[in-house]
Amino acid sequence: MTPVQDGYAVRFEWGVTGGAAIAADADCALVVDILSFTTTVGVAVEHGTAVIPYPSLGEAAETVAAEHGASLAGPRGLGLSLSPMSLREADPAPARLVLPSPNGATVATALAGTTTVAAASVRNARAVASWASGHGLTIAVVAAGERWPDGTLRPCIEDLWGAGAVLAALEDLDLDLSPEAAAAADAYRVVAGRLGGHLAACTSGAELVRQGFEADVSIAAESNTSGVVPVLGPDGFVAATL
Template identity: 35%
Template sequence: MWYDQYPYDCRMEWGRRGAREAAERGDIVIVIDVLSFSSTVVSALSQGAIIYPYPPNLDGKEYADQLGAEYILGRAEAAKMGKATLSPVSFTEEHANKKYVLTSLNGAFCTWLASRVPALLIGSLLNASSVAAVANKLRQETNKPITVIACGEQWMNGLEDEDTLRPSVEDYIGAGAILSYLRGSKSPEAEVCIGAFLQSKDRLRDLIFECGSGRELRGKGFEHDVIHCSQLNVYQTVPMLDKGHFVMAN
C-alpha cells in the first residue's frame, strides 16, 4: 500500500512488477517501450497492421499458427528475409490488414501482465499527446487512475541474486512526455518524470541517440529505428488492447 502512489490520479511505475501492480489495482494502463515495442505497435497500426502481443517465454509460433498470423522474427533474421520485424520502420502499407504476433522481453511482457485492466493503451514519444488525450477521456468516464508503465530493459547475463531490470533513459523520458499531457493530480514519481522530459524535450534525438539503448541498436545496424522512435507527436494513432490484439482507440 505504501508504494501504490494513492491517492494521485496519474502515476508512474517501472517494468513487469509495476505492470502487475497496476493491473491488480484496476488502473488504466499506458505501456511505453520506446526502443522499440511500443513505437513498433504505433507505427504498425498506423499502416493498418493487426498486432497481437505475446510474452517471449511462451510459444509465440504456435500461437501465431492458431490465429493464422505471422510470427515476427528478430530484427536481423527478419530483415534478411524482407519481413516485418520489431523494427518500427519495417512496417509499410503492404502490411495492412495482416495479422502479426509480436513478442518482446519488455513491452510485450508488460502488456501481457497488465492485460486485464479497464483499458490498456500503448504509448510512445511518437503518439504521446494523442495517447494522453484518450487516457484523459477514459479516466473521466471510468473514474480510474492512470498508471504509465516505463518498461525499461533487461540486463543480459544477470547473476542469480541480481535484479535484471535496467531502467532506461528513453522510457523515462517517454513516460514523462505522456504524463505531461495527462490531466489530474500527479504523484511525486510522476512529477519528477515529467521534469526529466521537460528538461530533455529540446534534445530528444541527441539524448536517445547516445543513450545506452540507442547505442546498442545503432551498433547492431538499426540507426534508423533510433531516429524514428525519437520523434515527438508525429502520429495520432493510439493502440488499445481488445480481445488479444490492438485496435485504434476512439
C-alpha cells in the same frame, strides 16, 4: 510497503511488478517501451495491422501466430520485427502480427487482465494522454525498462523519457500527478528539444545505432506525429475509437 501512489490521478512505475502495484485499481494502464515495442506497435496499428503481443520468440509464438492466422515478427533485420522501420516499409502491411518482446509485450500482457492497456510512445504521447483522460479517473503509466543479463529489471533512460512525454501531456491536461510521475515528466521536458540526439547516445539507442538501426531510433524520437492510440483487446492492439 507496496508503492501504489494512492490519492493521485496519475501514477508512474517500472516493469511488471511496479505496473501491477499502481494499476490494480486504475482505469487504464499506458505501457511505454520506446526502443522499440510500443513505437513499433504504434507504427503497425497506423498501417491497419492488429498486433498480438507475446513475451518471446520460439515455438510457442509460432503456435500463437498460427492460431490467429497472423504473421510472426522475427529477429530485427530479417523482415518484420521489433524494428518500427520494418512495419513502416511493409507492403502490404500484415492484417495481424504476433510481436514478441521480452519487455513491453510482457508488461502489456501481464496488465491486460487487470485494466485496459494502451501502447504509448513519444510519437503518440498527446493522443494517448487525451484518450486516457477521458477513459477514467486513475491512470497508470508503466515504463517497461530493459533487462540485465541476470534477467532483473534495468530501468532505462529512454523509457523514462518516453513515459515522461506522456506524463507531461497528462499534466498539461491539469491532471494530478504523483511525485514519481511528476519527476518523469520533468525528465522529459529537460530533453524534449534534443531528444533525438539523446536517444541515439543512450545505452539502448547506441546499441541499435551500432547494429545499423539508426532509423529505428529516429522513428522513436518523432514527437507527437501520430494520433493513433493502440488499445489491447481480444484481437491484439487495435486503434481506439477517439
